[in-house]
Amino acid sequence: MRRLSVQCGTRTDEYSAGFTGHVLDGGVLRVLAPDKQIAASYPPASWTILAAQSYDE
Numbered sequence: 001m002r003r004l005s006v007q008c009g010t011r012t013d014e015y016s017a018g019f020t021g022h023v024l025d026g027g028v029l030r031v032l033a034p035d036k037q038i039a040a041s042y043p044p045a046s047w048t049i050l051a052a053q054s055y056d057e
Helices: none
Strands: 004-008 011-015 019-023 029-032 040-043 049-050
Touching: 004 019, 004 029, 004 040, 011 040
Parallel strands: none
Antiparallel strands: 004 011, 004 049, 019 029, 029 040
């Protein structure tokens, strides 16, 4: 499984396996929880998705 990590400014947010990132028109990044509820939203041009390493659950 892979975790999702998002850097926004000097902060890095990490999400468990099962969370997904979706880029909307205009560049907004939405992070969705496994139940498809919005867990976070990042404004355009403020975020970077970081490379993740595999891990065993």
